[in-house]
Amino acid sequence: MINTLKMNLLIPLQYDKDNYSKTLEPDINLSKEQIEHLKNSGQYTSSEWFHYCFRHKPLEANFQMAESPLLQDNNYKISRVELDSVVRALTGLHKNETTKYLLKAQSDIEFKFGKIRVLFTKSRIAFLHIEIYSYNLSEKETRLFVNAFSQITNSQPRIEYKRKLSKDEEETVKTNLKDIILTLISLQLYVPLSLFDNRISPYIQICFNGDCDANDKLTFFDSIQSLSKRASAREINDSHLYVGKEPYIYRFAGDRTFCIYGDTLNCIDDDNLRFITDSKNGLIKSATENYTTVYAFLLSLQLLVVKNDIEDEDIEYLINSPSRLSNEDNIREFYDKCLYNNGWHLKESISDLKNRIKIMGDNPIKKWIKRWQNRPEINSNRYFGKKPYVFISYAHNDKDIIYPIIKKLQDNGIRVWYDKRIEAGDEWPEEIGWNIIDCSLFIIMLSESAVLSINVRNELTMASGQTKDLFGVNIEAEVNLSPGMQLQLSNSQKITSLTIDELADSIIATIKNKYQSVCE
Template identity: 65%
Template sequence: MIKTVKLNILIPLQYEKSDYSKTTEPNLQLSKEQINSLKDSRLYDSSEWFHYCFRNKPLEANYQMINSPLLNDDNYCISRIEMDSVVRSLTGLHKNENTKYILKGKKDIEFRIGKLRILFTKSSFAFLHIEVYASELPEKDTLLFLNMFGQINNSQPRIEYRRKISKDEEETVKINFKDIILTLINLQSYVPLYLYRNRITPYFQICLVGTCEQDKKLMFFDSVQSLSKRASMREINTSHIYIGKEPYISRFTGDRTFCLYGDIDSCGEDNIDFITDIKNGLTKSATENYTSIYAFLIALHLIATKNDIYDNDTEYLISAPTRLSDEDNIREFYDKCIYENCWKLKEEISDVRTKIQIIGLDSIRQFVKRWEGAPKENSNIYFGKSPFLFISYAHTDKDIVYPIIERLQKKGVRIWYDTRLRPGDEWPEEIGWNIIDCALFIVMLSDAAVLSIHVREELNMANSRHKNLFGVKVEPLKDIKLSPGMELQLSISQMIDDALSEDQMVDSIFSIITTKYPELIEK
């Protein structure tokens, strides 16, 4: 029986590391008037909105982290941002951390969602950190609980909870976990965040407290570390397990998993409080200390395994400290299981150094300078200095969207959309420049568009640049449910949301353009 399972989910994100200083700004003390103004204006790129939703909560300089470079090294400090009840409400969660949720699946499991955080490393990587935990689960249900978070997609995990809407009435709130993640990422643009490789790729730091039969323990550990719903690359063995000063605590690693297991049967009366108190002791240490170091090491791993080493993160990687804590358990565990075995991070870093010796670090620096010297304005090979419309859409909707675009073009509207990309263009750069330069941004909304990472990123950037924008629903209104994040971003924008024919849709869009944005039309 597992008394407590605490799952710290880490989702890799990318951001402009020049924005790191924004994450360490002192928390603003906002007046009630300022807060009401923020709620009305929704200025997502303002520091006030950022501080209204998030608060800087530095890592604790406790005995496990004292002298850690993640606390005091200017090149490697981690900034931790904690999201408050305001953010929970905007995602559709209950603002109270003690609210009970139901994880829907083959077997419904009751659990709680704890803190929501973002950990910013000083490379270009950040991590969305979500705590979830459950209690009193048999080993089989524990594995089910963990595996249901192993792959986050459009259909799972699905969660529900009960929310009061009046004194005597409640409603059931149903949420897709993926929507929560995307809303958290798109909630503000003061420090723009993007999913690494446009995918939700969860890593897991897990703390388990309970009892497991000795002869089945290794098999249980192997099942835990195979969290990605595929066969593990390596069966767990002693090279992936570390037992330190306390024989009742096991630490082990997997490809995207690392776990602390506290054994109640063998810990003794003197240590039972340390093992079982979820607010303190082992579970807190796992969340506050091990998770922070784990996030830093994931960043190094992601840099080291990039296909293209011509990247300005390379110097960050090869100079990174290996002694991340003076505390024996933390230092020896990561040395044995991450640097030497399992991930073989030391070997990965050595490979990068070898490549640098072959091609030279100056080549890498030269590549970085090419982007540092990029023009401040796009030359816009399509329209020169003439204003134009940017259309964002899901590629699966092209049969609906292309005829609309073609008919608007015949009416003289200057339109940019991504099929105009030429061979050799860098897709993110071209998209980004044309969002920056456009005079009007239209997002063509459908179920596919709501689920498209690319559409979300384009909408997020358009918002951050204060672009004139509106949404056009290209599917019947009843068939589209905006995610909380997109609903938030489009809440103050114009919307064409009636069930219209193609003719009516073209006429409605053209009418808005001729009335409000006539400069987009060729004379």
């Protein structure tokens, strides 16, 4: 049984980082009449509205965050604002945090919305932070509850609550979390916010306590972290789990979910039990104030390091980013083991960026970073943008077969990059290499010419080394692969058809079934 469950939902947003200083301006005291005027007139661009309804709430400088750069370093300090009841009501929620809601799922689950905040990092990334509480859940209900909030769509999660109209009359309000989030973003324009990558991608920090009776707790933990629904998610093992100095507190991490579990059965004395179960001053408060803050910062680094449109300022922000974010051993060691090193391999990604600069120098990287800017559209039909795309590897001797297939893919809304028209002055290996690194899917067009092409084999080797999703397409009836190519393609899907149209149709069907992100 899970006695208390608190989810800290983090929705990545983006904003103009030049507006960061606005979030630190002092709050403004306004009369009810002034607030009503601002609300009724929709003057959401004013500083008065922002600093009344989005109050600045600094992070606490407690012992767990003492001397943290997230509190002190002007380059990495996190600013936090908290929504007033006026804005809560405008989003469709009840203005009171004590209001009970029902999650409409397989079985109705009662919960509460706690504080709603926005965390602003000093990069262009911010996070909408929504606190959600529920109590006395079975393990099955816990999985159901977390799963409901792990993917936010037009219809899910569905929420209901009762709102009083008069002393003896009330109404049932039905809404969904996506509408609440989108409305909230639109309710202030003093520091304009938008969804990161134009989509709602929830990351969840869960803090819960109870007496989970699973023989192997890893089984239960795995069922929670797997709700991140990422292809790269793996079973929880020792590299995802951290048990610190207290044997009654477990910390574990997945791709989009990390959890802190207080085991009431293992508490040594009443003080331990009180720390686990006191939702105002114990483990749950510590998780929200400290763990969630560090998690949000590391998440901002992760989102930047994997983006295609990384900016000059992002490079500096990443390579100089602090790794020691808390002086408290449990927080530091948990993140270092489960996210910074093992989970996201963030340390490795930032180190790789540093090595690129060391080997290539700053200018080639900046040149590549700006590769989308001022690109001529004339006579160029390959994709050159910031969204996920397919890299097509082929032998130029096969172009009469390949180009019609590429055109059909493009006509069906699939973003394709191939090396037909590399602009004058571009370095061929660099251009090819970077596009393999940034692609979301690698397709190799197999023929006898492709097998003999050193360039095609090099491209396949790099894609395999980058662990890209890839599959082969036989454009000839029989293709004798080299042993190395057989090895690299041994676990990948292969497509074989008789005609160009059939090949194109098979590729399109596969992409639209498994790789929707590369489609318009």
